[in-house]
Amino acid sequence: MHRRQFIKLSVATAASLTLTSWGKASASWSMQSSLNKAYSFIDSMMDLYDRGDHLRLIQSYKGGYLGSIGFDPAFTYDNALAIIAYLSRGLGKDKKRATVLGDSLLYVQENDPAADGRVRDAYEPSQLLLEDGTPNIAYRWGQGGSATGNQAWTGLAFLWLYLTTKHHRFLQGAESIGTWILENTYDTRGAGGYMGGVDAANNVLTWKSTEHNIDAYSLFRSLYNMLGNINWKNAADHAYDFIISMWNGEGGFFWTGTGTDGTTTNTYPIPEDVQTWSYLAIQDPHLQRSIDWAAENLAAQDSIFRGVSFSNADTSKVWFEGTAHLALALNRRGAARDLEQSELLIQYIRLAQEKAMNTDGKGIVAASSDGLQTGFGYSYYASLHIGATSWYCIAANRSNPFQP
Template sequence: MSHLPSRRHLMLGGGAALAAGALYPATASAATSTTTSATTSAATDPSVRKAYAFLADKFDEYGSGTALRVPRSYTGGFFETPTWTFVSSFAYDDALVILAWLASGTTDDVRRATILGDTLLYAQAHDPIGDGRTRASYQPDSFTTLTGSLDIGSPAAFTGNQAWVGMAFAQLYARTGRRRFLEGALLEADWIQDKTYDADRAPYGYTGGRTADDQPNTFKATEHNIDVGAFFTMLARLTGKQVWRARAQVAFSFVAAMQDPASGHTWTGTDPDGVTTNRTPIPEDTQTWAYLATLDRRYSRSVDWVLSNLSTTDAGVSGVSYSDTDVSKVWLEGTGHLALTLKARGAQGDARLAARLLANIERAQATTPNGDGRGIPSASSDGLDTGFGDLYYASLHTGATAWYLMAAKGWNPFRL
């Protein structure tokens, strides 16, 4: 099974003062807080402002004003040569950008979030299949042609992507009250329920969505079920319909079934048979996201597993890596996940460690060789092996930048 091109972007193939061990504090894992602060320290304010400026610049690269548009996901380094530039905009990244702007809450950022949300609604409404799905990526330099049809980059429709776009719509509705966003979220949710729900093969949950040629992905991913559980929980609150809460509980029951009782970490999910546990590799995101989405103390052990097993230092930056396959480089997006999770958990030493992780992301922002001093790179160095058939590069990334901003703000995207 592959993990998942749901958000693991299909095209990717081929002075930190923190030693790796120093990331792990001598603290217990008990969760003492379930809330996060919506403020940043004075020390992080300049970095945060620069990161928001990067997102605004990426959004306006191919349009301005109220024009519908999407920002390209990656800038510089591996993705730009004298003869070629990779410009795809991944829907997962676009959802994160919306959420980061909502975390800011300024009038300008909410306006930008609304325009990008309307762009994804347009993509949903004008999809050639037209069943409520959005696609893995779109081309921002030619988002629509003269006939109004979409320029789709990757046509796959992975379950996790649908849930992230749905969460962005749900958060937009909660912030703006504009019903079109709730309607778009419900279309995404109905698609997930109709196309991916599996009550035949235990552990029950939601499968991986549809491939680029619209064939079913029969594996179940822990990551996807975390996303679905959080998304459906939002819909239960926004609509008052408890059927969404019951469906969320199915997704979260799958996540619970994937937690290893001995180590505390969660496994990737299942093989394509939908039953056999996939044990290789063990990723970072399912550990921290399980905690953020549920605020359940059981996943505090998953967070501790990340600190113990994925901490690393590279290129003067310390943080955590993508999975246990390759811990030679820092995955900046995942380091943002972890910083936000530690803020949310609030165990002894967590706030201090979260601040150190954020300081290291800021160091990467300032020192990455392909940087502009504003955006956050995907990885500390080129060639981070995810273990799922992808490599990550030290190119500026809207998704990593958005996660940094949500972590700096203490804003949990999985919760209304």
């Protein structure tokens, strides 16, 4: 199970392509123009159901196969990314939009029936407050659970907003989420760390994800850096210990996590995000080989598009969000040829913005073509995606979302 799960398909045949074999993508449009178009897409999706200062969340996908089946949830993770993307550019209008989204996430947190600081994995993408003041909060497509990673990303978005606006309500929201993670997912089995969260029926998800622990580490470490409370440092160290336990030193990559027993390592599939996010979050040079592992083992080519795939379960299609992860990690590492390769990846995402299936010339589709298998029982499609578009903006602006 994974926090972005939504549709199950069978596993496709894998293919591979090494990063070093790539040629340069043609880029006749300017970076600034491309970014302006990407932000324009996020704006339009935010205003799909309402405008101005009204509380609302952004629908995650538009068009393509997912549009044809009416798949319209507002994933919490994608909305957190949109906040960070807006603040990465930081224009006055960006800060206003980010604040509306942040206040919307605070509203669903404060009005959750559990009343314990959590947010849910996905919501109805509409007004959250009716004209008569009635809360209009609904979960979409069975996404009423609270995954640890989604909690942490929401907390990170709150911290970005706090540092930008100085409004303490966002710091308080981040602390509430951090407390929820500690009280509901803290684990002592095996190498410790934090469990997957809870499902919609509030059953604890006893498996542990390396990705979720990276997210939790970043939130806890940021809270410690801002507040100096040793409890947050201890919480971050607890996540760190689990992350390091998932390091495969011989292979130079991180395993995905554990099974439901909390101790048995899950060795398949091996996802991209933990390889790049681990560096962005921890920036330990002793672990930087995971970036190269992702570039070499998850490289994908699909028609004119190149980048990396989601995991080693299927490298036949390009996952553009993950391609942005890699571009940013390479840029931040800055070793020989890293900046050149990072720019190359950004150019391929820009190429997708211009020519991918179902593109509107502004947003970024999730996958280069339909049916990209993740290995976790769900797939990505060539539908315009807030998450992929936001990660493109974040990477192009060279912002590190894990270190607000």
